[in-house]
Amino acid sequence: MNTDNRSPPDALRHVKHILLILSGKGGVGKSSVTTQLALTLAAMGHKVGVLDIDLTGPSIPRMFGLEGQSIYQSDEGWMPVVKFKQGPGVLKVMSLGFLLDDRGSSVVWRGPKKTAMIKQFIKDVVWGELDFLLIDTPPGTSDEHISIAEELRWANPDGGIIVTTPQNVATADVKKEINFCRKVNFEILGVIENMSGFVCPHCAECTNIFSKGGGQKLCEDLDIDFLGSIPIDPTFVDLIENQNSSNSNLVELYQRQALFPVFQAIIQSIHQNGAAPRVSS
């Protein structure tokens, strides 16, 4: 186990990119965006890990249809749950949700216990080789954020992706998230505007329910990248809500959804923002 706090933890030595998914407010679709980014990357043939550090309301197991799964602890550490493996594409998931006995309840923990758990999540999960590790954080800036910033200090993460909705785009919450990234020296990879318009299931026409262009304007004003907007897509909700743990062809199902090309474009703009891999292959 890693004891030198000036070098990246051993568990992250073979991880090429580390991205944090952040949001100023709850319910804007941060976990959905994390899930969709992971599925898109896996469908593109990447090795992907998802780490859910939302300790008070871990929703990632439900999003991947993995509720009820338990974690195997080897001599090296916790083995993440493998959701998908096909060709070069792999998707592994780790969440506090897998470690809770009563899966319906959320956890009320004080700062030191949260810090200890995040430390373990960063140091003790056996990811192996990954192209991307996506870290789903709780909304706002909380103890978990401070701890993750501290734990990743020597791991050189690529940076944070901020998820917002058109209604929340210009609010103080988003700006607080941006300030947090700047304070802890996380690169801001850009902003994703979620629930931006509604795609009609009948004719696929996109109607802008709220005003459009706020995310782009905010990014221009603050000199950060706008990564793209994601419409409300009822077919995606069906996919997430109706899957179960035996559904191993989730990635193929996902590729057929209207949102797949949207996420491919977002990943392309993340690439264009150009963080070099942390490790060479």
Ligand SMILES: Nc1ncnc2c1ncn2[C@@H]1O[C@H](COP(=O)(O)OP(=O)(O)OP(=O)(O)O)[C@@H](O)[C@H]1O
């Ligand atoms: N683009 C979208 N189209 C349709 N439904 C969506 C979309 N994005 C998110 N949702 C739905 O909105 C709800 C909230 O999303 P999600 O749980 O991802 O939000 P969150 O920001 O992670 O919330 P939390 O505050 O719990 O962390 C979920 O039911 C999800 O299925």
Ligand code: SF4
């Ligand atoms: S967008 Fe077109 S098909 Fe969809 S509900 Fe409106 S009128 Fe009907």
